[in-house]
Amino acid sequence: MRDAPKDLYERVLKGDRRAAARLITMVENGDRDAREVLRMLHSRTGRAHIVGLTGSPGSGKSTLACRLAQGYRAAGKTVGVICVDPTSPFTGGALLGDRVRMQELAGDPEVFIRSMGSRGALGGLSVATNDVINILDAFGKDLVIVETVGAGQVEIEIVKYAHTCCVVTMPGAGDEIQAIKAGILEIGDVFVVNKADREGAQRTLADLEMMLETRPGGPGDWKPPVVATVALEGEGVDELERAIERHSAHLLESGMMAEKTEQRMKAELLGILDLMVSREAGRALEEGEGKELVRRMAERQIDPHSAAEEVVKYLLKRAGN
Amino acid sequence: MDRKIRVFLCKPGLDGHDRGVLIVGQALRDAGMEVIYSGLKQTSENLVEAAIQEDVDVLGISLLSGAHMALIPRITELLVERGAEDMLVIAGGVIPPDDAEVLVREHGVARIFGPGTNTSDIVDFLAERLK
Numbered sequence: 001m002r003d004a005p006k007d008l009y010e011r012v013l014k015g016d017r018r019a020a021a022r023l024i025t026m027v028e029n030g031d032r033d034a035r036e037v038l039r040m041l042h043s044r045t046g047r048a049h050i051v052g053l054t055g056s057p058g059s060g061k062s063t064l065a066c067r068l069a070q071g072y073r074a075a076g077k078t079v080g081v082i083c084v085d086p087t088s089p090f091t092g093g094a095l096l097g098d099r100v101r102m103q104e105l106a107g108d109p110e111v112f113i114r115s116m117g118s119r120g121a122l123g124g125l126s127v128a129t130n131d132v133i134n135i136l137d138a139f140g141k142d143l144v145i146v147e148t149v150g151a152g153q154v155e156i157e158i159v160k161y162a163h164t165c166c167v168v169t170m171p172g173a174g175d176e177i178q179a180i181k182a183g184i185l186e187i188g189d190v191f192v193v194n195k196a197d198r199e200g201a202q203r204t205l206a207d208l209e210m211m212l213e214t215r216p217g218g219p220g221d222w223k224p225p226v227v228a229t230v231a232l233e234g235e236g237v238d239e240l241e242r243a244i245e246r247h248s249a250h251l252l253e254s255g256m257m258a259e260k261t262e263q264r265m266k267a268e269l270l271g272i273l274d275l276m277v278s279r280e281a282g283r284a285l286e287e288g289e290g291k292e293l294v295r296r297m298a299e300r301q302i303d304p305h306s307a308a309e310e311v312v313k314y315l316l317k318r319a320g321n
Numbered sequence: 322m323d324r325k326i327r328v329f330l331c332k333p334g335l336d337g338h339d340r341g342v343l344i345v346g347q348a349l350r351d352a353g354m355e356v357i358y359s360g361l362k363q364t365s366e367n368l369v370e371a372a373i374q375e376d377v378d379v380l381g382i383s384l385l386s387g388a389h390m391a392l393i394p395r396i397t398e399l400l401v402e403r404g405a406e407d408m409l410v411i412a413g414g415v416i417p418p419d420d421a422e423v424l425v426r427e428h429g430v431a432r433i434f435g436p437g438t439n440t441s442d443i444v445d446f447l448a449e450r451l452k
Contacts, residue, residue: 018404021376029324092325093350099371100360106367112374117325117355 005036012037012139013044017112020139024114027131038131041138046261048080048137048144049248052162054124054187057150059168060194062101063231064240065147069105071241072143078110080136080144084125087117094118098147112136123157124148127275130161130268159187160267163260164247166240168192169208171200185211188224190243196228196236222250281311289314326451329377331359331368333396336386341414345381348440354447365392369399372408378451382412389416389424397429409450413438 003011003022011019026034051068053061062083069079083098094117105111114136118126125148136144148158159165167188191212193204208226215224225243229236251257284290293310296302302310328349330342339361346356357375359368372380380400382393393412400406412424413434421433431450434443 017370018373018376021374025327025376087355088350091351092353094355095346095350096355096357100358103360103363106363106371109370113371115355115357115375119325 003033005033005040008033009037009040012041012135015140017109020112020135021114023135024128024132027135028116028119028126028128034131038134041134044138045134046137048133048141049164049244050133050137050144050146050162051244052146052148052158052165053168054148054156054158054165054184055150055168055192055194056170059150059170060229060231061147061150061168062098064166064168064192064194064229064237065098065145066102066105067229067231067234067237068145068241068244069102069111069143071237073105073108073111077142078140079112080139080141081105081111081113081147082116082129082132082136082144083113083147084116084118084129084149086149087119087126089120092119112139112141118149121157125157125161127271129157130271133161156184156187161264163251163257164189164244166190166192166244168194169204170195171198171204185215189222189247190240191224191226192229192240193226194229194231197230197233201228221254222247222256277315280315284311284314326354326379326447327357327375327377328354328379328381328447329357329359329368329372329375330381330383331363331372332361332383333363333365333368333392334384334386334388335362336384336388337361338385338414339383341385342381342383345383345413345434345440345443348444349447352444352448365395365399369396369403369405372400373403373405377408379409379411379447382410382414384412384414384416387415389414390420393424393430394428400429409447411443411446413443 008019008023012023023034023037053065055061065081069081072079085094085096085098087094096115096117098115099113102113105113114132116126116129121127133144133146146158146162165187167184191208193201205226205228212224227236227240227243229240251260285294293307297304297307330346332339332342346358349356359371382396384392397410400408410430411432411434412430416433416435424430424433432446
């Protein structure tokens, strides 16, 4: 069964959950019609606040996402939740289990939850995640929570797409050396020590606060707060909500929001260009001149860097015609 | 890009047994499918809503509580009500053959996989039906 782009677009704007779900599937599968719908939806995006939840596997991101969503629902806001779990690089399959921790949200028609496999993308998200954020934004969700693949040190794609990025950790997850490794400490707007009823929580809190003290002043002089939570019991979640709200207000007051939005747009554009250019380049290498270039490389007549420049020149020339 | 088979495996009603459904989940994952698991003790309404939000191709129902003749027809009814009758419904668990026949004949279930089923039979069945 195919849905016409115009029809899907109208149904999504009307709040038809089945249509939004179908559109997300099409986006994930790289469907051409989906691109057409996204094009139409673009002018309807930009209203939602996007919150990223990232952190090590087992730190309680799903449970926190559930509690956060409940809190925002209690305040009358509508919520979209995107949960990304890893796709097996060997079989392409995935077991997406985040819903298990979000049972309290089931049955609320104003909460839309979607589980996604990472489908080969590195960085803790999938290629389609940002499109899905945009769909839920256009769908009218006030808040979109994006839970990344259990991340450690390099899975920081989320920072490009979220307004407020929460880094979740837990007591006993590693010593302070783990915490000062590059990456994860630099991307948090809010830090969360979850499972704070466990032994060593005070130490983890203190370690984090100390590390953050020496972190170079962030843009707009935002000092990231460290919040202790016990997500399972709902403890500290209201404080986390307030921290996210303070960050959101800070973005607006300091003028950082505009910059952040531009950053998001740029990341989005680069992501799409990446795919587009590598697809075009891939095609070029299957054709006459491209094929010849590869053959010359194999015979050591041209080095790969020069060959790449040739391909770029060829693509630019072709685009100019 | 390739289309991936998405499956929602669920445990409706008061039933705490999830060993079987998790083994099926792993087998489907290893066959390259995206498997979403509901967790235990879900209401029919919530399961159908979740299946719709996840836009799955397959709804797999696991039942070992004996309530299959009440819950499965309720779920397939809801699917029709919400315009999602094109979802392929399969079920497994402790479901006697006579009941299984009725569920397939009258309640829109494509196939029941009982105890002793080889997981590759489920994989093959789904791959064949969703070709």
